[in-house]
Amino acid sequence: MSRKIYRTDSPLPRPPSLDETTRAFQERLRVLNAVTIELTKSPTFDQLCYQAVEVGIHRLGFDRMGLGFFEESSDYFEGSFGTDEQGNVRDERGTRTPVAEVPLMRVAIRDQASIVHDLDIDLFNHKGQSVGRGWCAMAMLWDGDRAIGWVSVDNLLSQRPLTPYDLDILNLYATSLAHLCTLKRTEQSLIKERNLLRTLIDTAIDYVYVKDTQSRFIMVNTSAWKASGREINEANMIGKTDFDFFPHELAQQYYADEQEMFRTGIPISNKLEPNVTVNGEPTLLLTSKVPLRDEQGQIIGLVGISRDVTEYMQAQERIQASEARFNLLAQVADASNIGVVLADSEGRISQANDAFLRMAGYDRAEMEHMNWIIMTPPEYSEVSADATQAADGKVISLEKELFRKDGSRLPILVVASRLNNSIQDMVCLVIDLTQQRQLEAERLEAALDKERAVLLTEFVSNLSHDLKTPLSIIQSSLYLLQKLDDPVRQKAKIQNIQDQTLLLEKLIQSVLTMSRLDQGYELSFSALDLNQVMTELERSLRPAAERKTQTLMLELQSDLPPVRASESELYRVIVNLIENALNYTPESGTITLRTYQLDSTAVVEVQDTGMGIAPDILPHIFDRFYRAEKARFAARGTGLGLAIVKRIMELHSGKAEVESTLGIGSTFRIVLPLDTS
Numbered sequence: 001m002s003r004k005i006y007r008t009d010s011p012l013p014r015p016p017s018l019d020e021t022t023r024a025f026q027e028r029l030r031v032l033n034a035v036t037i038e039l040t041k042s043p044t045f046d047q048l049c050y051q052a053v054e055v056g057i058h059r060l061g062f063d064r065m066g067l068g069f070f071e072e073s074s075d076y077f078e079g080s081f082g083t084d085e086q087g088n089v090r091d092e093r094g095t096r097t098p099v100a101e102v103p104l105m106r107v108a109i110r111d112q113a114s115i116v117h118d119l120d121i122d123l124f125n126h127k128g129q130s131v132g133r134g135w136c137a138m139a140m141l142w143d144g145d146r147a148i149g150w151v152s153v154d155n156l157l158s159q160r161p162l163t164p165y166d167l168d169i170l171n172l173y174a175t176s177l178a179h180l181c182t183l184k185r186t187e188q189s190l191i192k193e194r195n196l197l198r199t200l201i202d203t204a205i206d207y208v209y210v211k212d213t214q215s216r217f218i219m220v221n222t223s224a225w226k227a228s229g230r231e232i233n234e235a236n237m238i239g240k241t242d243f244d245f246f247p248h249e250l251a252q253q254y255y256a257d258e259q260e261m262f263r264t265g266i267p268i269s270n271k272l273e274p275n276v277t278v279n280g281e282p283t284l285l286l287t288s289k290v291p292l293r294d295e296q297g298q299i300i301g302l303v304g305i306s307r308d309v310t311e312y313m314q315a316q317e318r319i320q321a322s323e324a325r326f327n328l329l330a331q332v333a334d335a336s337n338i339g340v341v342l343a344d345s346e347g348r349i350s351q352a353n354d355a356f357l358r359m360a361g362y363d364r365a366e367m368e369h370m371n372w373i374i375m376t377p378p379e380y381s382e383v384s385a386d387a388t389q390a391a392d393g394k395v396i397s398l399e400k401e402l403f404r405k406d407g408s409r410l411p412i413l414v415v416a417s418r419l420n421n422s423i424q425d426m427v428c429l430v431i432d433l434t435q436q437r438q439l440e441a442e443r444l445e446a447a448l449d450k451e452r453a454v455l456l457t458e459f460v461s462n463l464s465h466d467l468k469t470p471l472s473i474i475q476s477s478l479y480l481l482q483k484l485d486d487p488v489r490q491k492a493k494i495q496n497i498q499d500q501t502l503l504l505e506k507l508i509q510s511v512l513t514m515s516r517l518d519q520g521y522e523l524s525f526s527a528l529d530l531n532q533v534m535t536e537l538e539r540s541l542r543p544a545a546e547r548k549t550q551t552l553m554l555e556l557q558s559d560l561p562p563v564r565a566s567e568s569e570l571y572r573v574i575v576n577l578i579e580n581a582l583n584y585t586p587e588s589g590t591i592t593l594r595t596y597q598l599d600s601t602a603v604v605e606v607q608d609t610g611m612g613i614a615p616d617i618l619p620h621i622f623d624r625f626y627r628a629e630k631a632r633f634a635a636r637g638t639g640l641g642l643a644i645v646k647r648i649m650e651l652h653s654g655k656a657e658v659e660s661t662l663g664i665g666s667t668f669r670i671v672l673p674l675d676t677s
Helices: 019-039 045-058 103-111 164-203 222-227 248-264 310-335 354-360 364-369 378-388 434-483 487-518 530-547 567-583 641-651
Strands: 005-007 064-070 076-083 089-091 096-098 115-124 130-143 146-154 207-212 217-220 268-276 282-293 299-308 339-343 349-352 396-403 409-418 426-432 526-528 551-556 563-565 590-598 601-608 655-661 665-673
Touching: 019 045, 019 164, 045 064, 045 076, 045 089, 045 146, 045 164, 076 146, 103 115, 103 130, 103 146, 115 164, 130 164, 146 164, 248 268, 248 282, 248 299, 282 310, 339 354, 349 354, 349 364, 354 364, 354 409, 354 426, 409 434, 526 530, 526 567, 530 551, 530 567, 530 590, 530 601, 563 567, 563 665, 567 590, 567 601, 567 641, 567 665, 641 655, 641 665
Parallel strands: 551 590
Antiparallel strands: 005 115, 064 076, 064 146, 076 089, 076 096, 115 130, 130 146, 207 217, 207 299, 268 282, 282 299, 339 349, 339 426, 396 409, 409 426, 526 563, 590 601, 601 665, 655 665
């Protein structure tokens, strides 16, 4: 069934003129006029919209009515109030619908029609759901050539036919609503702007006031009347002058300045004005006043803004005094080559004396770019931050380093404290510790030389003893060998000579190895399978363990990645650890050889069930030439075996560790980085 959209330029045919129809139309016009007058009294825009729908259905004779307004782009409209399926007014605010989804509305906007209608169309609720079928008419709310909204009616409830009078009444009603909605929106916008402006003025910390040409107050913000300290409010000040609140001399000066401004039209800008509190305490105001003009440009008063700058000016005086003291301190410190720095809590350096500039390598022109934070190496950042947060009156002393302009580091001692309890500024005395550090280094080097001399003396003594012992045994054995005729005893003496010869060789090799490692011996690295190394060593050393009825056990991680190491030196390390375990584990004991991965490293452990190491000995176990007099270390040696282990691990970027418990046993551990090539 084809449908046609009718507009006011193609009206419905009017029925023959009947007195009853005419009287009904005139009555609806009278009601429309009364309704329009009532709507002008609506206090708010939303109440206007609600009442417009309510009177539309209850007094203008429409079944249902809806009211909505277009967004700025006119692509969408927002609901206001409408009528539900039972004829009750409902709140449809918050709904948002594309104009393109409403054919009648789209046509009205396109053709700039006052009213459009359709005699047979689906009727919808505010959710866009079809609730029936009938006629629908829609009138645009035009503000000049711009559609601001729409009002629509239908016959869902009564299903009565549409008459030309319905369209006339709706068109007139839309014209009135467009005017009323525009006025109410403008009125509310002005009220909102006025309230916002007044709120801003009343919350301002400055004193804001308006005076007439007789210097009488006609508006005063909250800060202004509260600042007077008197038991007054804005109403008490309106119509009065400064003569009612301030000493005559001050009020006379204010009045004279204002009258001069009224005469010349020249504003008063940022003038320092004396003032007094209600208790007679002097204050200072920073004041600006500008003429207030009417539409013809005639001066009708002034707008003034004043700010109490008493504390600011006092602070400025204190700062000037502090700067004078700072300059004096800086001059005295310069003579002693002590740096003096003034910095804020963010590390920005505002002042520095010549001594500090010399330390840092900057000239005075570059000082504005200097900052404690940027000049502080990262490892000192935390202690530097603690110093900047020091409590009032507390003196902080700390040693740190400073990046100089050329990138070098300067060791310094900083003594810092807040300046006059300021929450921002700190004054710092800076002392160059370079010479002191050099003296300390020289003293440390001297101490190390002395320690090395003691260790060397001890080493020579131990080595002399350890060399004399096997040599003495060899001499005795040779002497007895010449005297003995018994082949069995001769064989025993020969074996004794061989054992002592091997011991001498081992002593000499340890000394040579340590010397080679200390002289920058470069190792040759390659990827090694630790499990293969441990398996080979277990096989080669098993006979030595079996001679003492000891058990060698392997616990190897099957998927252990390779390590990057020197094969010969790694063998030396692990053999040393296993032989120690064999030597210091009693018969029938157990030595466990273990490998596993820990993060990005591989770990080798040699665990024994020997007598363990005393806690006082444990920290020195990897020291050079260290030889305890306890049973565990009673075996002869140079005291270099574990020191060699430690040194080789250092050259591998690894480490050597030990854990031990007396009476239970020890675990020696080496940690190596995995091969990443």
